[in-house]
Amino acid sequence: MKLVVLGLSLSSAWGNGHATTFRALLKAFAARGHEILFLERDVPWYAAARDIADPDYCRLAFYADLADLRRWTAEIAQADAVIVGSYVPEGVAVGRFVQETADGTTAFYDIDTPVTLAKLARGDFEYLSPEIIPGYDVYLSFTGGPTLDRLEQAFGSPAARALYCSVDPALYAPTGAAKRWDLSYLGTYSPDRQPTLDRLLLVPARALPDRRFVVAGPQYPAEIDWPANVERIEHLPPADHADFYSASRFTLNVTRGDMIAAGWSPSVRLFEAGACGTPIVSDIWDGIETLFTPGREILLAADAETVIAALGAGDADAIGAAARERVLAAHTAAHRAAELEAYLAAAATARGRATLAGAA
CATH class of the missing domain: 3.40.50.2000 (Glycogen Phosphorylase B;)
Known part of the structure; x- marks a missing residue:
């Protein structure tokens, strides 16, 4: 047509x-x-x-x-x-x-x-x-x-x-990049996402000063107090996304408030990270379990303690592999x-x- x-x-x-x-x-x-x-x-x-x-x-x-x-x-x-x-x-x-x-x-x-x-x-x-x-x-x-x-x-x-x-699996796949960060986040600043980003990334970063974190994306206000172990990347071109995810031991998914209220609103970052075999830690909303199986293909977190526990877990590779399998089977x-x-x-x-x- x-x-x-x-x-x-x-x-x-x-x-x-x-x-x-x-x-x-x-x-x-x-x-x-x-x-x-x-x-x-x-x-x-x-x-x-x-x-x-x-x-x-x-x-x-x-x-x-x-x-x-x-x-x-x-x-x-x-x-x-x-x-x-x-x-x-x-x-x-x-x-x-x-x-x-x-x-x-x-x-x-x-x-x-x-x-x-x-x-x-x-x-x-x-x-x-x-x-x-x-x-x-x-x-x-x-x-x-x-x-x-x-x-x-x-x-x-x-x-x-x-x-x-x-996701386009030709562009998003494991690249073999060396792990640089324990937890990453990729997304443009949004006021209604920032409290969750604070809770699920900045609080763990302050609690784990020996771990490495990164937030990539534009428009973040200058007054945000970034911990010393949180790297900032102002803009990450799509061509660099696969390397970014591959270099992350875990990556964080944060959902806008209106989308949490509606449920069944996956971000493209879920599928891109999954295709790269990167274990995902996500906030919680109705319908996410229809896309990924919690505990096997994705980790769900409501608080910093859950994120901190996830970063110390030993099954990251298995979760990332299962997420990639699910994406390639249903979300390309x-x-x-x-x-x-x-x-x-x-x-x-x-x-x-x-x-x-x-x-x-």
Whole structure:
């Protein structure tokens, strides 16, 4: 099929998890024989930090504003499917334009579902508004579980389907890098994640001054008091992620508050670290046990004492190997691309039935 995607970013992974998600998914989708055009709003903060210019699995093009987006009217109209992603600038207007223009299936891909729903509850319609949700043939959600029922019953989505993040196993695998850190964390600063990062990494670091820790990611406030044994990496390009995880005895997963409340909201870091065979220590939320088996494929921690005990455990390699096996069996980009293809095909069939019913 011909697919057009309007997403936050494909060209730059700086300060966002969207780019790595789209890269893995679209590469795998193209491998299934599909043709893809990715349209990205040209904004200075990503333009200054682009790490992909010409992907070999899709066509990447930029538009300056809504008026400039209309240059792509023919491609959007003629596509078999068009996907609009979350956090796209002026996303409500972009969504209306797509729904008015596309002759094929339309989908909203929400990489931030709990955050989106919290914004809608506040009347914050930054990139999605309630009235355009029913106009998308399918709502693809990073969150599964009860949230899917809510999207259909409370917001009128014709079909809400879980399309979790995934990993490209060609890019994320054990590299053999020498172990540098006992516990690592990779993620952009977020105020609602910071208390958990403090509790599950900084407190253990202060309690274990002979152990080595690292926090990688941008936008952390200057006033944070980092212990001396916590290394800081301001930005870690995706090309360096596999080495980062491979150099970690354990890595920490920390989930945003809205996603904990919703449950069933895995971070892409879970699958990337798992694919590298790195044992994961995670905060706790509903649905995580459907992705990894606690105690065998992942360690769950509510407090610093649990993390400290995990760092002293002797079964780290077995947990990392089991996590990698689970990821390769269920959470690769190839799995998600097959799911996406099935969802879009089903939505196209449903759209065809609705058209025939209307004509009758």
